[in-house]
Amino acid sequence: MNSTIQRILVPLDPSPYTEAATLRACDVAQHHFAQVTGLAVLDSPEIRRRFAPVEVSHWPSIRENLAAGLDQAQQIIDRAKERFAMTCDAQHVAHSEDELSGVPLSIITEVAALYDLVVMGLRTHYHFETRDSDGDSLAKILDQTASPVLAVPSQTGGSFQRVLIAYDGSFPAARALRDFVGFARPYGFEINVFASGGDRAQSDALLARAAAYLRSHDLHDFKLHATTQAPWDFVQEEFLDATDIVVAGIHSRKFLVDPFVGSFTRNLIESGKVSLFLSH
Numbered sequence: 001m002n003s004t005i006q007r008i009l010v011p012l013d014p015s016p017y018t019e020a021a022t023l024r025a026c027d028v029a030q031h032h033f034a035q036v037t038g039l040a041v042l043d044s045p046e047i048r049r050r051f052a053p054v055e056v057s058h059w060p061s062i063r064e065n066l067a068a069g070l071d072q073a074q075q076i077i078d079r080a081k082e083r084f085a086m087t088c089d090a091q092h093v094a095h096s097e098d099e100l101s102g103v104p105l106s107i108i109t110e111v112a113a114l115y116d117l118v119v120m121g122l123r124t125h126y127h128f129e130t131r132d133s134d135g136d137s138l139a140k141i142l143d144q145t146a147s148p149v150l151a152v153p154s155q156t157g158g159s160f161q162r163v164l165i166a167y168d169g170s171f172p173a174a175r176a177l178r179d180f181v182g183f184a185r186p187y188g189f190e191i192n193v194f195a196s197g198g199d200r201a202q203s204d205a206l207l208a209r210a211a212a213y214l215r216s217h218d219l220h221d222f223k224l225h226a227t228t229q230a231p232w233d234f235v236q237e238e239f240l241d242a243t244d245i246v247v248a249g250i251h252s253r254k255f256l257v258d259p260f261v262g263s264f265t266r267n268l269i270e271s272g273k274v275s276l277f278l279s280h
Contacts, residue, residue: 013124142250149278166239166246180277198228
């Protein structure tokens with residue numbers, strides 16, 4: 001059977017998260033015989049706003065500062081592309097580099113539409129030209145992209161082995177499970193699936209359906225867990241330190257406030273301990 005992952009996108013910034021994402025993307029590419037593209041975005045609109053004058057009486061000096069700011073940002077982007085290419089070459093992975101100018105979020109989500117997987121950091125620094133703090137691009141990309149996202153910590157650790165799937169029966173959770181099956185096919189993951197809620201019979205029914213789907217795709221090494229605890233409490237107590245990837249569905253445009261997925265995903269992102277495989 002042909003792999004479902006042929007094209008992998010890694011948005012580039014100058015942070016350790018991008019270095020970790022590149023290594024993870026190379027690992028996925030090796031398992032799926034895929035190609036990886038590193039996308040760098042020059043945030044020229046925000047750079048221009050930073051130097052835009054209230055008055056234009058000193059335009060020559062402002063133009064000089066703007067040119068210097070754009071040149072500095074270009075040098076950082078060039079180094080990020082070089083590091084990406086060197087990492088891919090060292091891992092013997094087919095790769096290409098792309099560079100565009102515009103608003104990073106808009107560019108990344110537009111380009112990602114025709115990629116099978118986006119690999120990025122749990123923290124983003126795509127506005128490195130003008131901001132010193134972490135950005136909110138991960139949340140916004142999750143909200144808009146049609147492709148599954150693998151968000152990784154800044155430290156790669158060992159190979160992926162242990163996976164936890166959060167399944168609540170919703171369409172996004174089902175989509176995440178379907179996307180994950182394609183991702184998991186060439187791996188030999190140890191899989192745990194959990195459902196959380198006050199109705200044990202309903203949780204058992206959800207888990208039975210998830211199990212049937214996994215078996216139908218020749219994935220048999222899994223365990224099922226029904227719990228009445230809140231999802232984050234359950235994962236934190238039972239699995240957080242013994243899991244490499246958490247799989248979850250994202251309810252588009254409201255995942256940060258959704259009572260099941262929102263706080264659960266937000267806590268996982270803030271913990272920075274595990275990679276997240278997310279779809280909606």
